[in-house]
Amino acid sequence: MRCNEMRRWFEDGDGGQMPASVREHLQTCAACQADERDWSLVRTGFRVLSQEPVPDASTGFAARLTRRLAEPALAGRAATQFWDLVGRRVILVGSLLTLTLVMALVLPPSGPWRSTAGLDLSLLQAEVAAENDPVLPDDVGSSQSAAPNVQPGEDRKGR
Amino acid sequence: MADSPAANQEREWIKRAQRGDAEAFGFLVQRYQRRVFSVAYNLVNNREEVEDLAQEIFVKAFLGIQGYDGRSSFATWLSRVTVNHCYDYLRRRRTSRVLYFSQINEEAQRTLEAKAESPAQEGINVEDRIALRDLAAKLLSRAPAEDRVILGLKELEDLSVQEIAEMLDLKESTVKVRLHRARRRMLEDFRRWQHGR
Numbered sequence: 435m436r437c438n439e440m441r442r443w444f445e446d447g448d449g450g451q452m453p454a455s456v457r458e459h460l461q462t463c464a465a466c467q468a469d470e471r472d473w474s475l476v477r478t479g480f481r482v483l484s485q486e487p488v489p490d491a492s493t494g495f496a497a498r499l500t501r502r503l504a505e506p507a508l509a510g511r512a513a514t515q516f517w518d519l520v521g522r523r524v525i526l527v528g529s530l531l532t533l534t535l536v537m538a539l540v541l542p543p544s545g546p547w548r549s550t551a552g553l554d555l556s557l558l559q560a561e562v563a564a565e566n567d568p569v570l571p572d573d574v575g576s577s578q579s580a581a582p583n584v585q586p587g588e589d590r591k592g593r
Numbered sequence: 594m595a596d597s598p599a600a601n602q603e604r605e606w607i608k609r610a611q612r613g614d615a616e617a618f619g620f621l622v623q624r625y626q627r628r629v630f631s632v633a634y635n636l637v638n639n640r641e642e643v644e645d646l647a648q649e650i651f652v653k654a655f656l657g658i659q660g661y662d663g664r665s666s667f668a669t670w671l672s673r674v675t676v677n678h679c680y681d682y683l684r685r686r687r688t689s690r691v692l693y694f695s696q697i698n699e700e701a702q703r704t705l706e707a708k709a710e711s712p713a714q715e716g717i718n719v720e721d722r723i724a725l726r727d728l729a730a731k732l733l734s735r736a737p738a739e740d741r742v743i744l745g746l747k748e749l750e751d752l753s754v755q756e757i758a759e760m761l762d763l764k765e766s767t768v769k770v771r772l773h774r775a776r777r778r779m780l781e782d783f784r785r786w787q788h789g790r
Contacts, residue, residue, distance in 0.1 A: 444773070473776065476732060476780070478717060479728050482723070482726035483730055484750075484751065488631045489640050491644060495647075496622040499622055499652075500622065502648075503615035503619070
């Protein structure tokens with residue numbers, strides 16, 4: 435047995451009978467021996483302390499307390515807290531319902547249709563972009579006027 | 594399965610108290626005052642203040658009873674309120690005065706002496722037992738509030754790890770770790786005190 439096992443017994447310690455393995459370990463381990471000795475002293479003190487009679491409530495304790503609780507200030511606070519709690523729950527449920535309604539109205543329907551449509555749209559956009567990209571009608575005109583298709587020799591011939 | 598009439602009655606009192614009915618709460622006070630006094634006394638170990646503390650605990654419970662949802666028993670819920678209140682009290686007080694055996698009233702002394710002489714506790718004489726009692730009270734008064742609460746519940750209230758876990762709303766493994774640490778710290782304090790004598 436090792437100190438860890440002794441410690442486990444110590445942790446679980448419910449004041450029950452010490453197992454034989456723990457007793458054997460205590461014969462050989464001075465540190466655990468000291469722990470066990472000191473703790474049993476403290477524990478005896480706890481045991482005596484726990485036997486002290488618990489003070490009784492003075493006569494009429496419950497009646498005095500009830501009167502105090504029934505005073506308007508405290509009773510009012512208790513009632514206010516009750517309605518606060520009810521009010522908070524109503525507000526919470528109302529907010530959740532409103533949020534659900536808003537989401538249902540604003541967001542497009544979900545499901546497979548939504549994802550396919552999204553995919554189609556993106557493909558379509560890509561196709562349109564590819565078609566429009568090479569030359570625009572304006573670009574054709576301007577590029578022709580800016581760079582006429584003239585062969586190098588033709589200019590000299592024309593002069 | 595049908596509940597006992599006492600349980601039905603208690604549920605009725607709780608419902609009424611949740612609507613602010615102080616009289617219904619008064620019945621719950623009568624039923625549980627002994628338990629609240631016992632837990633509070635074992636955690637703070639102060640005779641003079643235990644009644645004031647119990648009163649504050651019941652007021653707090655009355656104001657917070659709407660939060661009781663019936664998942665645990667009312668006794669467990671009320672014990673949790675008690676432990677939390679005592680924990681706050683101990684943290685505020687930081688150091689508390691130790692009530693030594695000689696300062697206990699005569700009736701309590703007689704009861705304690707009779708129990709100390711009982712055959713179940715052989716081996717140590719009455720004087721030593723009383724010295725150990727004062728030592729345990731002193732060590733508890735010097736312990737941090739968290740250690741004091743968990744050791745008080747285990748060693749003085751004699752609750753099981755499972756009951757403490759339920760009361761403090763913790764896992765059993767957490768309670769075991771905290772108990773171990775609290776005992777270790779208390780042993781260290783005991784040795785410091787022995788060397789410093």
